[in-house]
Amino acid sequence: MLKKKKNHRMSNEINAGSMADIAFLLLIFFLVTTQISEDKGLLVKLPPWSTEPPPDFKANSRNLYSVLVNAQNQLLVRGQPMDIEKLRENTKLFISNPRQESDKATNPADAIVSLKNDRGTKYSTYLRVYNELQAAYTELRNEMALKKYGKDFEFVTDSQKKEIRELIPLILSEAEPTAFGDEK
DSSP states (O other): OOOOOSSOOOOOOOOOTTHHHHHHHHHHHHHHHOOOOOOOOOOOOOOOOOSSOOOOOOOOGGGEEEEEEOTTSOEEETTEEEOHHHHHHHHHHHHHOTTOOTTSOSSTTTOEEEEEEBTTSOHHHHHHHHHHHHHHHHHHHHHHHHHHHSSOGGGSOHHHHHHHHHHSOOOEEEOOOBOTTOOO
16 A cells, blocks of 8 residues: 655646636627617707808897806806706797797797807706707697697607608707806
């Protein structure tokens, strides 16, 4: 019989020859199966690029709904302070003008919503204001679809959507932001 020495230990070896292959296969697996979420932003249709200066455009002040967001994230709508929570309903009233008031748009097709920010405006405030203005148009179009066709705007036909968009076009003009703290 062989005697084992006291200090002799069994050497435990792990065969690591295929570890690199396994790691490589796992890397490929995760790259192929992982879906990378795309950043989503605001969907805005920009005018085509032109080297010519834009033509002079004189809008009737009655049809202009100006929204200014200053560096302190406060709203000034048509010269009056307003909370963001009231912006959507106020915009809808301006565009639709149900009582035919002289200080609101003559009709929805002529209404122009102008948004101007300060460079110090928080991005979250800008998005909230922009969303409220977009939501006003969405709700007006939905109301029109319900009134004319008895369905929500998203469920009417494409030709009906086009007709409603012509009656209530989304005209949202964004002005160049002012310098930080320069609300003029």
